[in-house]
Each structure stands twice: as structure tokens, then as C-alpha cells.
Amino acid sequence: MTTLNDYGWNEFFEKSFEPYRAMNYIPARVTKESINQYSLMAENGEAKAVLSTKFFMSAFGKEQLPVVGDWIAVSKPEESEEYFIEGILPRRTQLTRKGKDTFGRNFEKAGDGGIRIISSNIDTVFYVAAMDDRDFNLSKIERYIVMLYESGAEPVIILNKKDICPDWQDYIAKVENISTGLPVHAVSAVDFEGLDEILDYLKPGKTVSFIGSSGVGKSSIINALLGEDKMFVSGIREADKRGKHTTTHREMLLFPEGGVLIDNPGIRDLKPAASIEAVESTFEDIVDLESRCRFSNCRHDTEPGCAVTEAIQSGGLCEKRYSNYLKLKRESKFFEKRAMMRDFQLEKAALKERTTGVKVKRHSKGIKRRDKYAY
Template identity: 35%
Template sequence: MFPPINKEEFLNLSNLEKIGWAYDSQDMNREAVARVMTVQKNSYRISDGNIEYLAHLSGKFLNQVTDSLNFPAVGDWVDVHKLQDEQKAVVNRVLPRKSQFVRQAAGTKVEAQMVAANMDIVLIVSSLNHDLNERRMERYLLSAYESGATPVIVLTKKDECAADEVADVMARVEEVAIGVPVVAISNVTCDGIDDLMAHLPAGQTAVLLGSSGVGKSTLVNTLLDRAVQETKDIRAADSKGRHTTTHRELFVLPNGALLIDTPGMRELQLWEGESSMDSAFSDVETFERECKFNDCRHDTEPGCRVREALENGELSEERFQSYRKLQRELAFERRKQDQRAYLEEKNRWKKLKKQRQDHDHFLKKRR
């Protein structure tokens, strides 16, 4: 199943390189660096490639952090003070990230939630049954491009479908995931696993994303060749899954690649993505650029290339409406975030003003 790993080359790697280290900094003290393997509430399990530590955040870190995105996430590299005798560590800072997958936190509060950091590949997992949803996949693709990592789509439960069904679903997916590799696999027969492993080279970090019940935990067990994640059957009536993974965790695969498993998402609320619309919807934006007028609204304007594409079948109405919906959603999120930033700044100045008034009042009383 796995490409053979060169044992001599692996032994020559430093401990950090064995868990994905790829920084160029020569002046960094590597003895004080570790990677976040698991996050559970306020507890962190970190590794330096040799020893695992139970870590907590330093007081200075907690006093200086101003945003939820600045807290350590699975996949992060952190500067730590190790207490080797106790196998504990104190996190002093998070090293700069090369990529990060962020979504709007569930609920009504305007807040970003970090899903994973420093990944090279985003594996968007969906099943080949009737739970597959192209519109949801577009959302994942948009967030994957925005993260800075490379998306790959993994379709599970291949053993439950006929060959012509698999081909039909893959064709549907390829229409919305333009230029993105699509791999169909079976965790039961391991059919397609070799094709998937071709996208997971040694030293690269991938994150698994998708809804509950699509087979992410089972895939982790398959790739590790041992049961490390609990799995449950989906409901046969509607192919809906149940949550089994309750936290995010990074695993080292036998071939030297790294894999972050995440809990299934009921929904993926976008946090950002404006700069990646051209990647996720390259077909739509190409048609837009070919419109006669730069400010074409794709309604009744003459020379509208988008309307032409819709009428002759080059572009589906569902995909175009999804594109517009995501544009509106991103604009709405940006307005909410701007309002939140404005209120936070306003409250900060109110506190500073109050502190100044209290200070002046104190000086007056002393006189």
C-alpha cells in the first residue's frame, strides 16, 4: 500500500524533519522547537520528533495574545521551554505559519476558528453515496485555496458503488473542482489507496476535512494500518454520519507523510475567501472577463458572455448561482468582521479614556 521509505535517508533526517520541519531559518534554536500534535480545550500534546510533551501556554503568551487565531493549532510549530524530566513543556510563542485553514466559528458570534495549520495538502473527503453535495464541495475548495494549501478530493465508499456510478460521480465532481485531483477509494478493499498515497509524499502534511460519516476516521485507520480512531456506521436512510472524532490530531504515516484528522463539520461557514474565488470558480470568472462591459451584471446587458454560457450549457445555472451566493456570503461576513473590529476599537478607546479619567481623578484627590 505504501511507497517504500528509504530507511537510510529517514535515519539521516533530524527529529524535527521526521515530523515535517521545513523552515530555512539558520539562527533558530531547534532544541526549543516542537510541533502541536493534539489540541483538547486548554491542553496541548506536542512533539519534537523524539519525545512527546504535555504542554500549556506561558503567562506571557496569554497576556499578549489578542486574537483566537493566535492560539496554537494542530500542525503549528511552537517555541517551547521543555521540562524533560516531567515530559512537560511551556509554549512561549507560535512560529509563523505557511498555511492555515480557518472557518467562521459555529453559532452567531463573529469569530474565526482555526482548524489546522502548516499543511501542504487539504484532503476534501466525501462519500460516493447520496450525501455527496457539489455546492458544499465548492465551499470546501474555496476555503482550501484560501488556506494556501493544495486541494485533493477523496471520494470514499467505492466498494458500495458500481463502476459506472463511480465514473458518473467523479465526472460531476470534476466539473466543479476544475484542475483538482479526484481520487475514489474503498477503505474496505483498499482499492484506490495507492492512488491517494501518490498525493501524500514523505515529509508533507495533509489535513482531512469533510462532513461526519464520510469515512475520515476509517481512512486514518486504513492509512496507519491500525485502529487509532473510533468509527461508527452512518444512517442507512439518508447516509448522514455521526461524530466520532472529537478533537484534532496529527499522525505520522508509515511512509513518512503526516496527516491531521479533524471532527466532521455539520456546516462550513466561510471566514474569508475573496482572493481565491478566481481559483475555485475559474470557469465563471473567465466568462465574466469575456463580457462586453466590465460592470456587466449578467442580466439583460448586451454581449454578456455569462448569459451566453448559461444558455448554451457551458455553465450550469446551479454553479453560477452558487458563485453568486458565495460572493454575497463573503461580502456579508466582511461587513460583520468590519463591524466587530470597529466595536472592539471603540471599546478599547472607551477603556483608555476611563483609565485616564480615573488617573486624573486620583491625582486630583492627592492634591
């Protein structure tokens, strides 16, 4: 019988669950999100759940709602078939991206903007790109690397479709060149090449998550690893079908030999919700160059002794990489400022609610709860 430990339950989560234990709640992990409910693995097996009204009313930003990978506390009233989600344990790691930027004056919009959490409590995150991809693009990969660093999980890059890419070694070289020391694996989900290297990351109680654009083969790799077609994969993709998402919901699967896999729908136009630190980890080489300029306040423009301009001129630093670095740094500065303002706004809303008793309007779209009009 599978236990919570197979799903990654450990002392860390046990510890943060203590207060919930005292309230007779049950621990569970969110394994799937669908339109109307969450699927769970609870202590006593699989279950379906919705948010309890109390929990829903305590959540302000959308990122305070459960996502696949979360460890949660649930209750099950005697008379009910369903479980109710009462709380989320602190996330150890989380994959995030920027939501649609609807940061606005009212709370509902504030709750809808900011950060989107893709999945949580991940040990290793695989960024998958395809080597046939017409959108294979190093600047895009750099954006993903920022996101991987931000997550707190161990980042790994997978280049798929080796079977149809005779010059796969060139792709590896190009990616290694921009990913300072991250592991890069070339694989094929069709003829299973290279997958043994990926198997090495799957360990009992550890969670891995696959992200990347639509059509790169995330679900195909998962099926190949599992040795059965658990995830739906589209057939031949004709030119006009590109960009159509095959996987529409995040889903968690158990690896028979131990380990947990999360498949995600393809991401379109990734904008990382990242800190400056994540950007600087991604572009370590440039940060290093910047520290070698003659003047400590060098703007890397026309100053003499500028290590950055010299590196660009000598070909040591690709201009495109440098401009992507500047762009991502600008975006993350802006994002950090926004996030601060948003936290402030949410706190203000919560305070208003506590002191006046007037309910602040909640984000209502796509929320899995029982009675939408309970408040």
C-alpha cells in the first residue's frame, strides 16, 4: 500500500503539521487540480477535496490557494463524501511565474496579478526544450533558468527529441555555454535514449517536476520513464496545431520504483517572477565581469577599462546574452517593487476586514469551493 512517505512526507512536514494534528485534521498532498476540485493523496488513500469556506476566507492572494505538490491539512465531516481543505503547510520550494499583470486598485485584481505558483515542494525541476523546436531560443532558456534558480529546487536541463536531431551535440554545447555548470541531458522519449540519466534523479520520497513550452515532450518523457502511457500525448503535430496544449491540468504521478513526478501544461511566454539574486545566479559570468571594471560605478557604456564592453568586443560575451541580462534585471527590480506594494495592499485589506468586519471581495475565478456565495 502506498503511504504518505512515498509521496514525500517527512519530518519537516510532520513538524509544521503539529498544530493541525491538534485540531484533528488529516495531512494530504494535492496530486491534481481540475476545474471543480482537487485530487489528494491522504493518509487513508486517494480523495477529492474542495476549499473549506473558512480557509477560503482566510486566503487573500491567489498564491495562498493550494497547488499540485502542496501538503495540506484536510477535514472530513462524518456526513460528507468530500474532504475540505483547511490549510497549506509552508512550501519548501515553489516554481513561480508572473501572472497576467492586472495589478490594480481593487483587491480582486491585486489577488489576480503578481505571482502564479506552478507546483510546489519539488526537489528537482526539469526544464525541457526540444531540439527540433522552431522556438529553440537561448534567450528563452535563460528566462527559464532564472525561474529554476528562483524555485529553490535543483535545476536540470533536458534537451529532447535527440532521435530527430543529428547535431544534438551542438545543442548541448550551446546550452552549456549559457547555463554555467547546470546539468544538461540530451534524451529521446521515442527511442528512450539518455533516459537512464534522468532515472538517476528519481528517488523514493523525492519530487521532480517537468516544465517547458507546449509540445517539447514533457508528457512523452514521463510516459517513457513510467513505461506506460499514463499521460495523454498528442499525435502528429501539424504546423497549424502548434501551440495547442495537450496537457491541460497539472498532475502528480508515482514512479513505481520510488519518486514522485509532476507533469505541467506547457508555458506560453514565460515571464519569471524572480528576484535579482535568481537573475544574478543565471548570469554569474556577467556579474563577475561587472566586478572587474576599472570604476566601481561603471555603467558599462563608454567608460575606459570596462570589462563588460571589452568582453563584448572580443567576443567573450554575446551581446544578446548581455541585453537579456539587463532586461531580466530590470524586470525583476520592477517585480520586487510591485510585490512589496502588493503585499502591503493585501495586508491592508486583511486589516480592514478584521477591524471593520466588512468582507473584502475575493478573487472568484476558477476557485474550487463548495458554496461560492457563502460570504
